[in-house]
Amino acid sequence: MSSTLLSRPGAVAVEDPADAAFAVAAHYGDPLREQRLLAEGAGLVDRSDRDVLAVPGADRLSWLHSLTSQHLDRLGDATGSEALVLSPQGHVEHHLVITELGGTTWADVEPGTGAALHAFLEKMRFMLRVEPQLLTAQWAVLSLVGPRALDVLAAAGLPAPAAEYAVEALPDGGFVRRMRPIGDGTALVVDLVVPRGSVGVVADRLLAAGAGLAGVQAYEALRVEARRPRLGRDSDHRTIPNELEWLTSAVHLDKGCYRGQETVARVHNLGRPPRRLVLLHLDGVSEDLTEPGAPVLAGAREVGRVGTVVRHHELGVIALALVKQSVTQDAALTVGGSTAAIDPDDAVAEVDDTRAAARDRIRAVRSATMPRA
Known part of the structure; x- marks a missing residue:
C-alpha cells in the first residue's frame, strides 16, 4: 500500500521499502534542495511507513518498565521517551x-517491525x-x-x-511530539501522529503555513550527520546498546x-x-551507494x-558504521571499493580515562604494600 502523499507532484517512492506496510516518498524531485529545506527552513517528511502500536490498560507503564531498557513506570502524562527491547544476551531487538x-x-x-514487537508483547x-x-493501518507518523x-x-x-519529548494532544485526534534535533x-x-485518513488534510495545513514537502532521503541525510542510528540499518544481530548513542537516549542505567x-x-x-558508531566520509567515486551491512575494510x-x-548536501557521501574499538581515526579504510575516513569528531581517546585511573589506583596500592629494601 502507498501513503497518500506519494501521489503528490514529483514524488518518487523509496526503492526498498523492506517490510513496510506503506510506501512513502524517497524525494519529491530534488533531494539536495529538500535537505537544505530541512537544514534551513521547515520541511514535512512523510514517515507513515513506521509501525504504530498502542497499549491501554491500568498496568501498562509498570509492565513496559519491566520489559524495556527505559524507566517508564512513572512516565508522566503528555510526555515521551525512547526505549529498547533487548534479547537475554543484551542484543537490541526493538527501538x-x-x-x-x-x-x-x-x-x-521501525517499518516492518511492529508485528514482531506486538507478538512479543x-x-x-x-x-x-x-x-x-x-x-x-489506523495511524501515521509525519515529521516536521x-x-x-x-x-x-x-x-x-x-x-x-x-521541550524535547513533550507532547500536545491534537483537537481532531492524535498528538504532536517534540524530538531531539538532527543535522x-x-x-x-x-512528530505528528495522526489518523491515517487525515494525513492529506494535516499535510495541506502545514504546507499552507510555510512548510515544504521533503522525502525521507533528506531526513536520512540529516540523521546520519547527527549520528542517530536506525535499527536494522545501523545495527546488526550482535549490536548492544553500549555501541550506540541509544545508551544515553533509550537506556536508564539505574x-x-x-x-x-x-x-x-x-x-x-x-x-x-x-x-x-562512527561517521565515515566516503570518496563518492561510485554512483551507487553501498548497501547497509557491507564490510568496512582496513586493507584486507x-x-x-x-x-x-x-x-549529504554539504558533506558529500557519508555513512554510519560500527567499527572495532581498535580502529584508529587515521586508519586507511575502504567501503564497497570507496576510500573511507573516520570523521575527526569520532576519534577515540588514546587513553581510556576510567581504565587509566584504575591502573593508577592499582599502582598506588602495590607501591604502598611493596616491601622496602
Missing part, C-alpha cells in the same frame, strides 16, 4: 519511541491489565523538520511542544531488572564496548560494518 497520553502508551517503531501479558494493539518547525506549527494553529543540532524535529540488563551493566562498568582485514549511506 521504540514512546508517548504517554490520556491513559494510553503509544509506541512507533502479547506473549508477555500474563494476567496483567494491558491490551497491546498494532494500529499501523527544520529550525522553523515551531513557527510553522504556530501559523497552522497547531500546538507546539515546548548539526539546529534542525528541530516535531533502573531495575530487565531482559539483557546484565550485558549493558557489565560493559558499561568495565569500559569500552567491542565496537563504536574486516574491521566493521557500514550502516546507512547517504549523499
Whole structure:
C-alpha cells in the first residue's frame, strides 16, 4: 500500500521499502534542495511507513518498565521517551519511541517491525491489565523538520511542544511530539501522529503555513550527520546498546531488572564496548551507494560494518558504521571499493580515562604494600 502523499507532484517512492506496510516518498524531485529545506527552513517528511502500536490498560507503564531498557513506570502524562527491547544476551531487538497520553502508551517503531514487537508483547501479558494493539493501518507518523518547525506549527494553529519529548494532544485526534534535533543540532524535529485518513488534510495545513514537502532521503541525510542510528540499518544481530548513542537516549542505567540488563551493566562498568558508531566520509567515486551491512575494510582485514549511506548536501557521501574499538581515526579504510575516513569528531581517546585511573589506583596500592629494601 502507498501513503497518500506519494501521489503528490514529483514524488518518487523509496526503492526498498523492506517490510513496510506503506510506501512513502524517497524525494519529491530534488533531494539536495529538500535537505537544505530541512537544514534551513521547515520541511514535512512523510514517515507513515513506521509501525504504530498502542497499549491501554491500568498496568501498562509498570509492565513496559519491566520489559524495556527505559524507566517508564512513572512516565508522566503528555510526555515521551525512547526505549529498547533487548534479547537475554543484551542484543537490541526493538527501538521504540514512546508517548504517554490520556491513559494510553503509544509506541512507533521501525517499518516492518511492529508485528514482531506486538507478538512479543502479547506473549508477555500474563494476567496483567494491558491490551497491546498494532494500529499501523489506523495511524501515521509525519515529521516536521527544520529550525522553523515551531513557527510553522504556530501559523497552522497547531500546538507546539515546548521541550524535547513533550507532547500536545491534537483537537481532531492524535498528538504532536517534540524530538531531539538532527543535522548539526539546529534542525528541530516535531512528530505528528495522526489518523491515517487525515494525513492529506494535516499535510495541506502545514504546507499552507510555510512548510515544504521533503522525502525521507533528506531526513536520512540529516540523521546520519547527527549520528542517530536506525535499527536494522545501523545495527546488526550482535549490536548492544553500549555501541550506540541509544545508551544515553533509550537506556536508564539505574533502573531495575530487565531482559539483557546484565550485558549493558557489565560493559558499561568495565569500559569500552567491542565496537563504536562512527561517521565515515566516503570518496563518492561510485554512483551507487553501498548497501547497509557491507564490510568496512582496513586493507584486507574486516574491521566493521557500514550502516546507512547517504549523499549529504554539504558533506558529500557519508555513512554510519560500527567499527572495532581498535580502529584508529587515521586508519586507511575502504567501503564497497570507496576510500573511507573516520570523521575527526569520532576519534577515540588514546587513553581510556576510567581504565587509566584504575591502573593508577592499582599502582598506588602495590607501591604502598611493596616491601622496602
